[in-house]
Amino acid sequence: MIRMKYLMAAIAALPLLMGSCKSNKQAVSDADLVSQVPVGPTFIADSAYSYCEAQCAFGPRTMNSKAHDDCGEWIIQKFQQFGCEVTSQKADLNGYDGTILHSTNIIASHKPELSERVLLCAHWDSRPWADNDPDSSNWHKPVMAADDGASGIAVMLEIARLLQQADTLKVGVDFICFDAEDWGVPQWDSSNDRGDSWALGAQHWSNNKHKENYQARYGILLDMVGGQGAHFYQEGTSKQYAQRIVSKVWAAAKVVGFGSYFPDQPGAFITDDHTPVNEHAHIPCIDIIPYYPDCQQSNFGPVWHTVNDNMEHIDRNTLQAVGQTILQVLFSEK
Secondary structure: OOOOHHHHHHHHHHHHHHHHHHHHHHHOOHHHOOOOOOOOOOOOHHHHHHHHHHHHHOOOOOOOOHHHHHHHHHHHHHHHHOOOEEEEEEEEEEOOOOOEEEEEEEEEEEOOOOOOEEEEEEEOOOOOOOOOOOOHHHOOOOOOOHHHHHHHHHHHHHHHHHHHHOOOOOOEEEEEEEOOOOOOOOHHHHHHOOOOOOOHHHHHHHHOOOOOOOOOOOEEEEOOOOEOOOOOOEOHHHHHHHHHHHHHHHHHHHHOOOHHHOOOOEOOOOOOOHHHHHHOOOOOEEEEOOOOOOOOOOOOOOOOOOOOOOHHHEOHHHHHHHHHHHHHHHHOOO
């Protein structure tokens, strides 16, 4: 996940993005985007934490592994338990190194009968190489991926559980668990980087949607939404393709009291699952992803793509901030 060179692009783009943000604030008020009072159910962070923990209990969910396949079945069963109609989109995809990746995109639909829909997505596979670990002896070890994968799925599962209990939502919701996101070229083999080795499951779905002529009002990608000290700056590709959705989500965060987690500042340009959703599926999709501008280890946080991305570094407060914000967005839809 995430090609590092895009971080540098954010520096050059700051004046443009700041100007765009300013003009958008002038043109669109928060009241036009979301309800100005909290709406919808209360997100239960302890529940989301337990779903994150349950995924990690399978071990690293690397492609073509038993842990991966067993966790996929568990995810399917949980969405079905919460009343969703589930579709498994299986495909054999080519990894950058020629490995055939037996992938499964999991699509869970709440209120599938409704034509007006919102897309929520996250990836569920684990990075097979801890190639950003400060200890080079760990570079070929798999990542547990508590934050970088499991946290996004956990937030979506808790939202699905809550939607089953609510009857006031005006739109259908499709939860897509993208597979084969994190088989991107490792840093120790960058000579093989063709530029398209990330987000393979999202690329496949965006060109082969699970339903013919599928469309959604917009999409929101949840990537690394449970980390300690996380702040979600406004990612550059999201602003480029879906500025109004960025404004909608950041406005919702303020309404529910989590505005401090969502600063009104531009972050990096990132290659992630939302890139093909925007460019190939033509659904405006944003990426809620943390940005740590002062972290020496990585601008994606100190445990990104290391063996330390485990449950010890998952923060219930971060899960709460993101989950409650998404519920505010959904229940503001008319």
